Amino acid sequence: MAKLVECVPNFSEGRRPEVVAQILDTIKGVEGVRVLDASTDASHNRAVVTFLGEPGPVKNAAFLAAARAAELINMEEHQGAHPRIGATDVIPFIPIGESTMEECVELARELGREIGYKLGIPVYLYEAASTRPERKNLSAVRKGEYEGLKTAITRPERQPDFGPPHLHPTAGATAVGARPPLVAYNINLGTADVAIAKAIAKSIRGSSGGYPSIKALGVMLEDRQVAQVTINVCNYKEVSLHRVFETVKTEAARYGVNVIGSEIVGLLPMEALLDAADFYLRLEGFSLNQVLEKRLLDQ
Amino acid sequence: MAKLVECVPNFSEGRRPEVVAQILDTIKGVEGVRVLDASTDASHNRAVVTFLGEPGPVKNAAFLAAARAAELINMEEHQGAHPRIGATDVIPFIPIGESTMEECVELARELGREIGYKLGIPVYLYEAASTRPERKNLSAVRKGEYEGLKTAITRPERQPDFGPPHLHPTAGATAVGARPPLVAYNINLGTADVAIAKAIAKSIRGSSGGYPSIKALGVMLEDRQVAQVTINVCNYKEVSLHRVFETVKTEAARYGVNVIGSEIVGLLPMEALLDAADFYLRLEGFSLNQVLEKRLLDQ
Numbered sequence: 001m002a003k004l005v006e007c008v009p010n011f012s013e014g015r016r017p018e019v020v021a022q023i024l025d026t027i028k029g030v031e032g033v034r035v036l037d038a039s040t041d042a043s044h045n046r047a048v049v050t051f052l053g054e055p056g057p058v059k060n061a062a063f064l065a066a067a068r069a070a071e072l073i074n075m076e077e078h079q080g081a082h083p084r085i086g087a088t089d090v091i092p093f094i095p096i097g098e099s100t101m102e103e104c105v106e107l108a109r110e111l112g113r114e115i116g117y118k119l120g121i122p123v124y125l126y127e128a129a130s131t132r133p134e135r136k137n138l139s140a141v142r143k144g145e146y147e148g149l150k151t152a153i154t155r156p157e158r159q160p161d162f163g164p165p166h167l168h169p170t171a172g173a174t175a176v177g178a179r180p181p182l183v184a185y186n187i188n189l190g191t192a193d194v195a196i197a198k199a200i201a202k203s204i205r206g207s208s209g210g211y212p213s214i215k216a217l218g219v220m221l222e223d224r225q226v227a228q229v230t231i232n233v234c235n236y237k238e239v240s241l242h243r244v245f246e247t248v249k250t251e252a253a254r255y256g257v258n259v260i261g262s263e264i265v266g267l268l269p270m271e272a273l274l275d276a277a278d279f280y281l282r283l284e285g286f287s288l289n290q291v292l293e294k295r296l297l298d299q
Numbered sequence: 300m301a302k303l304v305e306c307v308p309n310f311s312e313g314r315r316p317e318v319v320a321q322i323l324d325t326i327k328g329v330e331g332v333r334v335l336d337a338s339t340d341a342s343h344n345r346a347v348v349t350f351l352g353e354p355g356p357v358k359n360a361a362f363l364a365a366a367r368a369a370e371l372i373n374m375e376e377h378q379g380a381h382p383r384i385g386a387t388d389v390i391p392f393i394p395i396g397e398s399t400m401e402e403c404v405e406l407a408r409e410l411g412r413e414i415g416y417k418l419g420i421p422v423y424l425y426e427a428a429s430t431r432p433e434r435k436n437l438s439a440v441r442k443g444e445y446e447g448l449k450t451a452i453t454r455p456e457r458q459p460d461f462g463p464p465h466l467h468p469t470a471g472a473t474a475v476g477a478r479p480p481l482v483a484y485n486i487n488l489g490t491a492d493v494a495i496a497k498a499i500a501k502s503i504r505g506s507s508g509g510y511p512s513i514k515a516l517g518v519m520l521e522d523r524q525v526a527q528v529t530i531n532v533c534n535y536k537e538v539s540l541h542r543v544f545e546t547v548k549t550e551a552a553r554y555g556v557n558v559i560g561s562e563i564v565g566l567l568p569m570e571a572l573l574d575a576a577d578f579y580l581r582l583e584g585f586s587l588n589q590v591l592e593k594r595l596l597d598q
Contacts, residue, residue, distance in 0.1 A: 036595070096591065241580060245580050260581070261582070261583040262582055262583065263582060264589055267589055268589060273590070274573070274576070277540075277576045278572075280541070280544075280579040282561055284562045286562070290566055291566070291567065291568075292351075292566050292567065292569065294569075295566065296333065296335070296351065
């Protein structure tokens with residue numbers, strides 16, 4: 001698979017398809033970049049694009065997309081349910097295949113510098129690329145959102161890593177980072193009691209003493225009358241899907257409740273599921289190189 | 300993944316590396332063909348090559364390899380532990396990705412015709428490509444092996460599907476077929492009693508009333524003092540790895556024996572393992588298209 005990097009920029013536009021299309025075309029126009037997915041959410045007023053390629057083309061496509069978004073999106077007119085600080089709100093780089101987190105950090109910093117000084121958009125580095133521990137968490141970087149950051153940016157602790165010490169007049173600011181692949185994973189319980197889902201979510205998530213790389217909430221699927229633990233598995237190499245599944249199963253049993261199913265939302269690397277197969281089949285000496293599709297991609 | 304076909308020809312040469320190298324070079328020389336694996340076994344005196352590509356190039360490479368093997372290998376001088384009827388002993392085509400078994404059957408018949416009439420090597424069609432029910436099973440086609448087939452070929456029931464009604468003077472005969480991907484899968488038991496492994500093998504294999512697509516034997520891993528059920532999962536879409544694993548686990552429990560591990564030998568399609576993850580994680584609505592690597596290969 002050589003050195004592949006995934007990039008999942010989020011743009012603050014989910015209501016004007018023609019604007020999203022122009023940004024997508026900009027990304028697709030870069031040779032060596034493959035767009036795997038693009039989705040928009042009108043209530044969030046936000047678009048999420050997933051693309052992949054070698055580091056150079058991926059960085060180039062992210063830069064051109066940020067430049068295009070700065071022309072097409074005016075944050076002064078933006079409203080939406082999702083927290084955001086800019087037209088290109090966030091750009092994470094994700095190591096895939098043989099590329100490393102260190103390389104993605106380097107890439108994030110190079111791109112941050114370019115967006116900051118060439119486009120005049122202040123850039124905050126986050127997650128593995130962050131330069132201050134308090135900026136590791138994206139929600140801290142986005143605190144106050146676009147509107148609040150207008151004045152907050154002048155405070156020393158909110159100074160951007162790159163670019164001017166004030167928001168871009170239309171594009172706001174951008175968070176650029178590096179992180180492991182995130183798997184959106186939900187586990188459905190055989191109960192309509194959302195309190196049980198909430199209690200289980202609390203027991204597994206990092207913020208209340210559970211697995212540090214797990215985020216979780218208890219929610220109700222009203223149409224099915226099913227309580228769900230909705231989870232972000234932020235580092236499947238640290239905490240795998242099967243460990244999350246088995247922990248939830250065990251916690252649910254304490255209430256006499258069964259796990260009736262689980263679901264993966266969106267894309268995930270094959271390894272995240274192969275790890276589960278490896279665990280349950282008690283495989284000895286299994287290697288990813290035994291997977292035909294991996295061999296194909298390596299060539 | 301478009302229409303990909305895997306081809307796993309077996310050649311009757313496992314002791315002269317320079318001969319295997321020449322056959323490999325012939326395959327690699329065909330544009331659009333990717334060699335994924337090549338292994339030789341000196342005691343079997345046999346080489347197994349795995350390559351992949353679109354149907355046209357794959358058929359072409361298989362033909363050229365059979366022609367090269369006919370020049371380089373003399374069956375009159377061949378000895379080895381593995382049953383065989385010719386220099387290119389067997390050529391199976393295997394559908395991968397979007398290609399179908401029907402297309403592989405068609406391909407096998409086209410190749411069989413070419414090997415039969417252009418190279419003068421009698422060809423027997425087997426498995427899904429077979430034209431007579433009794434030739435579905437490769438072991439029936441190979442009955443008597445090279446030496447026995449010399450005279451048996453003149454009998455009406457042993458007439459080849461293509462080519463002359465006598466063996467090629469040095470290359471013998473070749474079996475060409477189409478089959479699903481085969482997964483070589485072993486399950487290790489927490490006992491040194493091989494009789495238990497044999498009894499379990501008997502309970503799951505098709506030949507004694509178990510799953511028709513499962514072949515299984517009980518063997519002893521002397522170095523580890525572990526009894527093993529060694530299995531060919533001949534159609535994982537029919538009987539998946541997790542079903543085999545769970546059946547063996549249940550049968551072993553009857554003897555108070557645990558399954559201590561399992562192992563996959565060689566290559567397998569990612570789907571065979573994702574099916575296990577899907578089963579154990581109780582996934583709802585999972586699609587192969589959610590796997591990043593699948594998306595990459597589709598483009």
